[in-house]
Amino acid sequence: xxxxxxxxxxxxxxxxxxxxxxxxxxxxxxxxxxxxxxxxxxxxxxxxxxxxxxxxxxxxxxxxxxxxxxxxxxxxxxxxxxxxxxxxxxxxxxxxxxxxxxxxxxxxxxxxxxxxxxxxxxxxxxxxxxxxxxxxxxxxxxxxxxxxxxxxxxxxxxxxxxxxxxxxxxxxxxxxxxxxxxxxxxxxxxxxxxxxxxxxxxxxxxxxxxxxxxxxxxxxxxxxxxxxxxxxxxxxxxxxxxxxxxxxxxxxxxxxxxxxxxxxxxxxxxxxxxxxxxxxxxxxxxxxxxxxxxxxxxxxxxxxxxxxxxxxxxxxxxxxxxxxxxxxxxxxxxxxxxxxxxxxxxxxxxxxx
Amino acid sequence: xxxxxxxxxxxxxxxxxxxxxxxxxxxxxxxxxxxxxxxxxxxxxxxxxxxxxxxxxxxxxxxxxxxxxxxxxxxxxxxxxxxxxxxxxxxxxxxxxxxxxxxxxxxxxxxxxxxxxxxxxxxxxxxxxxxxxxxxxxxxxxxxxxxxxxxxxxxxxxxxxxxxxxxxxxxxxxxxxxxxxxxxxxxxxxxxxxxxxxxxxxxxxxxxxxxxxxxxxxxxxxxxxxxxxxxxxxxxxxxxxxxxxxxxxxxxxxxxxxxxxxxxxxxxxxxxxxxxxxxxxxxxxxxxxxxxxxxxxxxxxxxxxxxxxxxxxxxxxxxxxxxxxxxxxx
Numbered sequence: 001x002x003x004x005x006x007x008x009x010x011x012x013x014x015x016x017x018x019x020x021x022x023x024x025x026x027x028x029x030x031x032x033x034x035x036x037x038x039x040x041x042x043x044x045x046x047x048x049x050x051x052x053x054x055x056x057x058x059x060x061x062x063x064x065x066x067x068x069x070x071x072x073x074x075x076x077x078x079x080x081x082x083x084x085x086x087x088x089x090x091x092x093x094x095x096x097x098x099x100x101x102x103x104x105x106x107x108x109x110x111x112x113x114x115x116x117x118x119x120x121x122x123x124x125x126x127x128x129x130x131x132x133x134x135x136x137x138x139x140x141x142x143x144x145x146x147x148x149x150x151x152x153x154x155x156x157x158x159x160x161x162x163x164x165x166x167x168x169x170x171x172x173x174x175x176x177x178x179x180x181x182x183x184x185x186x187x188x189x190x191x192x193x194x195x196x197x198x199x200x201x202x203x204x205x206x207x208x209x210x211x212x213x214x215x216x217x218x219x220x221x222x223x224x225x226x227x228x229x230x231x232x233x234x235x236x237x238x239x240x241x242x243x244x245x246x247x248x249x250x251x252x253x254x255x256x257x258x259x260x261x262x263x264x265x266x267x268x269x270x271x272x273x274x275x276x277x278x279x280x281x282x283x284x285x286x287x288x289x290x291x292x293x294x295x296x297x298x299x300x301x302x303x304x305x306x307x308x309x310x311x312x313x314x315x316x317x318x319x320x321x322x323x324x325x326x327x328x329x330x331x332x333x334x335x336x337x338x339x340x341x342x343x344x345x346x347x348x349x350x351x352x353x
Numbered sequence: 354x355x356x357x358x359x360x361x362x363x364x365x366x367x368x369x370x371x372x373x374x375x376x377x378x379x380x381x382x383x384x385x386x387x388x389x390x391x392x393x394x395x396x397x398x399x400x401x402x403x404x405x406x407x408x409x410x411x412x413x414x415x416x417x418x419x420x421x422x423x424x425x426x427x428x429x430x431x432x433x434x435x436x437x438x439x440x441x442x443x444x445x446x447x448x449x450x451x452x453x454x455x456x457x458x459x460x461x462x463x464x465x466x467x468x469x470x471x472x473x474x475x476x477x478x479x480x481x482x483x484x485x486x487x488x489x490x491x492x493x494x495x496x497x498x499x500x501x502x503x504x505x506x507x508x509x510x511x512x513x514x515x516x517x518x519x520x521x522x523x524x525x526x527x528x529x530x531x532x533x534x535x536x537x538x539x540x541x542x543x544x545x546x547x548x549x550x551x552x553x554x555x556x557x558x559x560x561x562x563x564x565x566x567x568x569x570x571x572x573x574x575x576x577x578x579x580x581x582x583x584x585x586x587x588x589x590x591x592x593x594x595x596x597x598x599x600x601x602x603x604x605x606x607x608x609x610x611x612x613x614x615x616x617x618x619x620x621x622x623x624x625x626x627x628x629x630x631x632x633x634x635x636x637x638x639x640x641x642x643x644x645x646x647x648x649x650x651x652x653x654x655x656x657x658x659x660x661x662x663x664x665x666x667x668x669x670x671x672x673x674x675x676x677x678x679x680x681x682x683x
Contacts, residue, residue, distance in 0.1 A: 119464075135431065138456070140456075146421045146425055147427050150429040150436075157429070177451070183416055343503075343525050344525050
């Protein structure tokens with residue numbers, strides 16, 4: 001151990017870490033599965049509406065859909081506490097909604113309105129909510145990773161119990177910023193949860209065409225941190241793994257890495273003709289739909305019937321209708337405020353156009 | 354701390370170290386992070402002794418991962434700390450440019466005002482020490498191009514001593530350029546000097562015949578040129594930009610209104626340089642004040658070479674400034 005390694009939190013082995021009994025009770029059982037299902041359905045229905053709005057030219061820019069990957073956002077954020085921090089990617093609607101940003105504020109942002117969660121300055125790829133410690137979507141692949149290490153470092157130095165959760169994809173794993181951050185986090189024993197959403201494609205480049213060694217969890221483990229590959233299409237498996245990792249981090253065992261094996265059912269973005277994937281492969285993954293899988297499990301266990309599901313769908317449809325209506329009616333940010341927020345206080349002539 | 358009223362001898366390096374010591378003592382949120390800032394004492398010796406005084410958590414040696422530790426500084430700033438991140442040289446800072454431009458400079462705006470980034474980044478810049486083409490460049494204009502960050506170039510002992518506190522008090526990212534040739538500059542620290550006014554340029558020598566407008570490592574050359582010009586009967590005013598973003602247009606315009614001639618001295622390459630920006634400002638705002646075309650003295654457009662005579666030929670020298678001033682005046 002070097003002198004520069006902070007010792008604010010005692011370093012422990014991850015196996016000794018267990019979530020608190022109370023938290024475990026709250027997070028298991030039929031009621032909890034209902035919550036998980038609703039959270040995944042909210043993301044799915046929200047994004048389906050986004051497709052309609054995009055086709056009608058009501059929202060613009062890049063829109064990267066998360067459909068198929070909902071179990072990752074819902075399972076991972078389910079293991080976090082309000083004081084924890086989240087850093088996301090440009091495919092972030094799911095992370096934002098799962099973290100508790102309202103469909104209304106996200107929809108308004110996608111409409112570029114003043115009431116949006118970023119005041120209309122971010123759009124789909126840059127959703128922020130400081131009150132929820134949601135540090136937003138980065139559209140530079142791997143660009144959020146160093147920042148997440150810093151959030152974790154600050155919590156560590158300030159003696160706070162927070163864990164920082166950073167989402168990124170298999171594409172980011174090829175970037176230097178991932179490797180620099182993994183090394184730094186392990187070296188400094190940072191309370192950082194590295195969540196790799198391995199959906200098998202970096203935009204259009206298949207995993208095996210971008211990585212010489214495709215076992216990402218194994219490579220992450222080489223930095224000296226616990227690293228597990230998890231079925232990212234099973235929300236309960238994701239949550240269980242995330243709880244175990246977060247428990248270990250909070251107990252002082254340093255950064256943990258989760259490789260969540262998942263798949264996006266839609267194209268990379270609304271511009272993508274999706275020519276690089278075999279249709280049969282897409283259909284094969286769709287048969288593992290995380291929402292259908294949980295629904296089936298709940299039906300088998302007698303925890304869900306058609307009526308209850310219909311009620312949930314109805315409530316979500318109303319919630320999203322309301323979000324769209326509110327976004328359409330919301331005021332636009334005045335053009336006169338173009339330069340607002342470039343700096344905290346306006347200064348100097350260079351800030352004028 | 355230099356709390357006495359008597360002037361005392363110091364160097365630029367010591368003044369900067371004293372400023373760091375003061376910041377670390379006065380605010381527990383402040384910490385210093387970078388390559389070899391701790392046990393080594395800083396690549397240029399600025400942080401020598403601070404590890405012993407403040408410990409490894411607050412004087413934090415990092416791996417050679419510019420992007421990761423600059424980004425970590427941004428994240429720590431977001432979460433309530435006041436990091437000072439040292440990058441060894443401006444050439445290495447390019448490895449962290451993604452974090453500086455795409456995160457530090459954009460987060461406040463992109464988040465609709467929710468996420469200010471109170472981060473200070475210090476780095477060494479400039480040539481003159483035969484360090485060749487990967488340790489000698491002046492890329493200040495790259496950073497001065499970016500809305501959302503403040504860019505400073507302290508060039509005097511007083512500015513070195515008093516720039517850090519106001520930089521740390523700024524809620525937004527501040528990049529401080531320390532010219533490598535200045536670290537050994539020695540002299541008496543003016544005891545009356547207070548915190549640097551971050552938005553303001555400084556007139557280092559008043560004059561009436563020509564304005565020599567410069568910053569950073571070129572300031573001593575401009576002052577030497579002014580002395581030579583005085584011997585030739587030319588009364589040169591020397592303006593130290595000090596703040597490269599925002600530019601203090603008012604001080605530049607007022608100087609040109611006094612002298613009606615301007616020579617812009619900039620160690621960076623001429624094309625797309627700060628000298629180009631300053632010249633354009635003068636053309637826009639002071640066109641009718643000018644009695645002669647604006648002159649620029651910049652580095653030759655070449656990767657800075659190693660050999661002494663080649664390096665000297667590549668850089669703005671006092672004689673070049675004197676010659677440019679004569680062209681403007683004569």
